[in-house]
Amino acid sequence: MNNDELGQILELDGEERYDYFLSLVGEEREIWILVNAENRFLKIESEDGDFAHVPVWPTSAFAAKYAEGSGDLSPKSISLPDFFRKWVPGLTKDGLEVGVFPGRDDTLWITDPEELKRDLQDEMSSF
Template identity: 35%
Template sequence: MNEKELEMTLRLDPNKRYRYFIKKVVDYEEVWSLSNEKGWVTSEDDNGKIQLHFWPTKEHAKYCAIENWKDTNPESISLEDFVENWLPGMLEDKVGISIFFNNNDSISIPIPQVHSDIEDELENY
C-alpha cells in the first residue's frame, strides 16, 4: 500500500472506512489486529464494553501502534478464521468489535452485521 492510499483511507468517515474494510478483507482474505505478549489490543466503548480492534491491512494496523499500543505489532488473521471462530467467539464472550480505528475514531457494528456484510461481499467473488 502506498502512502497516499494510506492517508486517504485514514481520512474517510467511519462508514466509508467500514465499507473499505469489508472489501479489503474479502479481497485479501485476511484481517489485521495488533498484539503483543499480553494479547490483543482492546479498548472500552462508552458503555464500558470491551472491544477488539481490527484493520483491513497491516499498514493501517501499524499506523495505530502508538501511545498505549506502541509495544504491539500487526498480526494477520485469516478471513476464514475470523468469520468461523473470532466473530462467534466474540459474540459468545460479549466482546464488541471496533473496525478501522484511525487514532481518532472507529465504527462499531453489531457482529452479526459484520458477518453478514462479509458473506455478502464474498458472493461477489
C-alpha cells in the first residue's frame, strides 16, 4: 500500500475506519498495536485519568504511520486467536477500552473489548 492509499483511508471518518478495520482484520486474522522498547503496549489515558484505551490498527503500515515521530514505538502483531483468548479478558479485567484505528481527524471508535470480539467474529462468519 502506498502513501496515497494510506492517506485516503486515514481520511475516512471513525465509523468508516471501524468498518475497514473489521473487514481487513477478519481477512488477515491479526491486529496491530504499538509497543515501546521494553515491549510495553501503548495505552492512552484521558486528561483526568478516568478513562484509558489501547489503540489498534488493521495493518503494520497504519500503526507505523501513527507512530511516526514518537521515537521508540514500533508495530507489533497480535494474532486474532491470541487477541480473543488473552487480550480481551485482560483488557476487560484492567478496565481498558479499545480505540479502533485512529485516523487523521480527532474521531476514534472506542469500544469495549468484548464488543469488538463479537463484531470481529460476526465479520469472520461472512468469509
